[in-house]
Amino acid sequence: MKLPNLSAPALAPSCDTPEMRIAIAAAAAGAAVIVDYFERGAEMRWKDDDATYNLVSDADIQSEQAIAQVIQSAAPGHAILGEEEQSGSTAAEHLWVVDPLDGTNNFAHRIPHFAISVAYYHRGVAKCGVVVNPVRSDWYLAVSGGGAFHNGQRMQVSPDTRLDQSMIGCGFYYDRGTMMESTLAAIHEFFKQNIHGIRRFGAAALDLCQVADGLYGVFFEYQLAAWDFAAGRLILEEAGGTMTTGRGDELPLATSSVLASNGELHSAALSIVGKFHPV
Structure with missing residues (x-):
C-alpha cells in the first residue's frame, strides 16, 4: 500500500x-x-x-x-x-x-x-x-x-427538507441488547418515511463529517463518548448543521446519545430517534 x-x-x-x-x-x-x-x-x-x-x-x-x-x-x-x-x-x-x-x-x-x-x-x-x-x-x-x-x-450541509429526500446514517454501540433493539426499531421507522437508505460505516467522527458535507441528512447513535464527537460536532455546526442528544437536549461533553442533522430535518428525525430512545 x-x-x-x-x-x-x-x-x-x-x-x-x-x-x-x-x-x-x-x-x-x-x-x-x-x-x-x-x-x-x-x-x-x-x-x-x-x-x-x-x-x-x-x-x-x-x-x-x-x-x-x-x-x-x-x-x-x-x-x-x-x-x-x-x-x-x-x-x-x-x-x-x-x-x-x-x-x-x-x-x-x-x-x-x-x-x-x-x-x-x-x-x-x-x-x-x-x-x-x-x-x-x-x-x-x-x-x-x-x-x-x-x-x-x-463544507455545507444538504438542503433536504423532507426525510424522503435524504440518506440516513446510524451507528451501533457495542451493546447487543436493548440499545441495538432500539436502533433497529428506529431504522424500521425511518424506512416508513421513504428515506433513500440507511448507511452504517462504523466511524462516528467520519459520519458527522459526512452530514456536514451534505452526504447524509441525518445521523444518529444511542451512545457515543465525548472523543467520538468533540471535533465532528464543531465541523457539523460550522457547516450549518444541528446536533443534540437523541432526546433533543443540549449535547454535553460527555457520553451521550447523539442526533446530528442538516437542521431542516432535525425535528422529523427527533420524533423517531426520541421515540425509541433507550432508558
Whole structure:
C-alpha cells in the first residue's frame, strides 16, 4: 500500500489559528502511527470484559501517545482527554479531546474507513476541530466562526427538507441488547418515511463529517463518548448543521446519545430517534 500524504491542505485564512496548527500536527502524528500499523498489521485484543466486541490495539495506544506528545510540547499545561490513557478534566480551561483511532473494528478488518479526531475546547467551548482518515488523506477542519472545510473546500450541509429526500446514517454501540433493539426499531421507522437508505460505516467522527458535507441528512447513535464527537460536532455546526442528544437536549461533553442533522430535518428525525430512545 502506498503511504498517503499526511499533510493537511492549505488552511483557509479563517481557519489559520495557533490551535488549529497544533491540532493538525497532532492529528498527523497520530495518523502516521495508524498508517504504519495498518500496513504491517496490529494485534487486536478485547478492551474489557464487558464489551466483547470493543477492540483495542497498540496502534490506538501509541497513536494517542503521539498526539499527546505534540500537544504537550506545543501547549504545556493544557489538559488532554483521550479514549485510551489521557484523562484530562472537561472542566479544564484549556482542553484537548482526542480519539486516536475512531473505527477500530474497521481498522482490525482492514476496512480503510477510520479516523483520528482532535478538538480544542476553551472553557468548555469548542474552538477548533480536525478529523482525518489517514489512508484516504481526507482532512476535515473547522474553527469556531471560521467555517468547515473538506480537503480545502468549504463544507455545507444538504438542503433536504423532507426525510424522503435524504440518506440516513446510524451507528451501533457495542451493546447487543436493548440499545441495538432500539436502533433497529428506529431504522424500521425511518424506512416508513421513504428515506433513500440507511448507511452504517462504523466511524462516528467520519459520519458527522459526512452530514456536514451534505452526504447524509441525518445521523444518529444511542451512545457515543465525548472523543467520538468533540471535533465532528464543531465541523457539523460550522457547516450549518444541528446536533443534540437523541432526546433533543443540549449535547454535553460527555457520553451521550447523539442526533446530528442538516437542521431542516432535525425535528422529523427527533420524533423517531426520541421515540425509541433507550432508558
